[in-house]
Amino acid sequence: MSPTAKKSLNPLSLKERIKVPRQLMPEQPAEVRAHNFSEVNLGYSPELAQQEAIRCLECAKPTCTVNCPVGVKVKEFVELIVIGDFLGAAAKIREDNVLPAITGRVCPQEDHCEGKCLLSKKVKPLGIGYLERFVADYEKRMGTHIVPSVPPTGKKVAVVGSGPSGLTVAGDLIQRGHKVRVFEALHELGGVLVYGIPEFRLPKQIIREQLDYMREMGVEFETDVVVGRTVTIDELIGEEGYDAVYIGTGAGLPQFMNIPGEHFNGVYSANEFLTRINLMKAYKFPTYDEPMLDLQGRDVAVIGGGNTALDAIRSALRLGARKAYVLYRRSDAEMPARAEEVHHARQEGIDFQMLTAPVEFLSDGKGWLTAARCVRMELGEPDASGRRRPVPIQGSEFNLPLSVAVIAIGTSANPIVQSTTPGLGTNKRGYIQASEETQRTTRKGVFAGGDIVTGSATVILAMGAGRRAAKSIHDYLTTGNWETAQESPAPRA
Numbered sequence: 001m002s003p004t005a006k007k008s009l010n011p012l013s014l015k016e017r018i019k020v021p022r023q024l025m026p027e028q029p030a031e032v033r034a035h036n037f038s039e040v041n042l043g044y045s046p047e048l049a050q051q052e053a054i055r056c057l058e059c060a061k062p063t064c065t066v067n068c069p070v071g072v073k074v075k076e077f078v079e080l081i082v083i084g085d086f087l088g089a090a091a092k093i094r095e096d097n098v099l100p101a102i103t104g105r106v107c108p109q110e111d112h113c114e115g116k117c118l119l120s121k122k123v124k125p126l127g128i129g130y131l132e133r134f135v136a137d138y139e140k141r142m143g144t145h146i147v148p149s150v151p152p153t154g155k156k157v158a159v160v161g162s163g164p165s166g167l168t169v170a171g172d173l174i175q176r177g178h179k180v181r182v183f184e185a186l187h188e189l190g191g192v193l194v195y196g197i198p199e200f201r202l203p204k205q206i207i208r209e210q211l212d213y214m215r216e217m218g219v220e221f222e223t224d225v226v227v228g229r230t231v232t233i234d235e236l237i238g239e240e241g242y243d244a245v246y247i248g249t250g251a252g253l254p255q256f257m258n259i260p261g262e263h264f265n266g267v268y269s270a271n272e273f274l275t276r277i278n279l280m281k282a283y284k285f286p287t288y289d290e291p292m293l294d295l296q297g298r299d300v301a302v303i304g305g306g307n308t309a310l311d312a313i314r315s316a317l318r319l320g321a322r323k324a325y326v327l328y329r330r331s332d333a334e335m336p337a338r339a340e341e342v343h344h345a346r347q348e349g350i351d352f353q354m355l356t357a358p359v360e361f362l363s364d365g366k367g368w369l370t371a372a373r374c375v376r377m378e379l380g381e382p383d384a385s386g387r388r389r390p391v392p393i394q395g396s397e398f399n400l401p402l403s404v405a406v407i408a409i410g411t412s413a414n415p416i417v418q419s420t421t422p423g424l425g426t427n428k429r430g431y432i433q434a435s436e437e438t439q440r441t442t443r444k445g446v447f448a449g450g451d452i453v454t455g456s457a458t459v460i461l462a463m464g465a466g467r468r469a470a471k472s473i474h475d476y477l478t479t480g481n482w483e484t485a486q487e488s489p490a491p492r493a
């Protein structure tokens, strides 16, 4: 060890750490949670967290941090857990991540930090997501968090959209002294975190607390403002005097399959289905009555294999569905959903019909769905996405009786802001063109990031874009320099 190298505070040798098993996350039993909307995962105790934290190998070049889109200093916060300084650990995470209680719950860690954890070469990776969630929840329980106070710069920034991308920009810019106001089209703040992801994965109270924290920091929020209708980007920059605008409007326009019968009563887009559950509060039945979603004793299928599909079908199960199917046209290996959600859904009794796709919806002759005509698939050559292309098996058609079908095959860009902002470049699929490094668009003073630039992706990628944008907006506001910093917009698919 060099004389300047820091001595490890971990009491175990590297060999001993590898022998410590990954600590399981306590959770509601599957047969119980399949009938309620309370959170599935219950969280680590301080003892479990410390027992997990001591597994960290404290790599000299931590690949976990390199592979985190917001660059959370994993090794450093985990070491603080090892010595029992949980509030210090929370503060360390907050240096890079304004929404730790959220990412600790929904980030696909297997694709980022945990996927690159050195431990996973021999044993299970460090439970980085579980530890992040633990310290964020601990900080909340203690009721102590530091609200940074920064001298004002006199500059003001408008953020359009209150999803994870917009919230990250707002949180980062307020900490740099700029005045920030977030405009949200819906009556609730949080984007997909609140209208899409159900209570049993991400309790709404967690989002409210994160928003309260941001309010304490000075971020202002305005709901029921559809930018492009209520006010335009040009008006924000002109009459309202904003020095910069960040567009984080997401990709909330549902896609459909364009197959016969998709218009029948009982066929929903996942957006509508989940919005009814989350914002119209069907999840609080029987306190709230949402008559369209009385699923008691009915058979429900979701079409798709991502997080949205699993959120919809697991919600249907909790609302009383008799049978709850996932129809996915590829195999397990290609499913884009988080591994933990697939595991939980299987435990809860969701019936996964893999390599299966509907080709038509059938009705009772009065416009109500009665079945999906499905076909079995086999996998052929890889397609443009690199995944093997599903090919229908001749003669494999069958009817699956259903009362409700939910289409969760993806979303696309809502065009309102793009169509009302002259000079704002978009690609051929309608997503906003922005530099991958600086998130600058083709319009001076306008930045964009998250799903509205990349297409539907993940919370942490949207937050990563937000972080880059905040830095870039700060550079622009402090130097006034746009031309020299602007790169050519990144090519998009």
Ligand SMILES: Cc1cc2nc3c(=O)[nH]c(=O)nc-3n(C[C@H](O)[C@H](O)[C@H](O)COP(=O)(O)OP(=O)(O)OC[C@H]3O[C@@H](n4cnc5c(N)ncnc54)[C@H](O)[C@@H]3O)c2cc1C
Pocket (backbone or CB within 6 Å): 106, 107, 108, 160, 161, 162, 163, 164, 165, 166, 183, 184, 185, 186, 190, 191, 192, 193, 196, 197, 225, 226, 227, 228, 248, 249, 250, 251, 252, 274, 307, 308, 309, 311, 338, 414, 416, 417, 449, 450, 451, 452, 456, 457, 458, 459, 460, 462
């Ligand atoms: C059901 C579901 C489950 C998911 N689960 C996961 C998961 O477990 N893990 C994960 O990492 N990712 C998950 N994702 C994906 C993730 O939520 C998104 O990638 C992420 O929310 C994108 O963030 P964003 O800030 O770009 O946009 P969004 O979260 O979509 O937020 C955009 C906001 O902008 C608002 N808006 C739109 N247009 C306007 C306008 N004109 N004026 C004002 N406001 C406007 C919208 O109302 C919305 O609130 C899930 C997505 C869905 C739909």
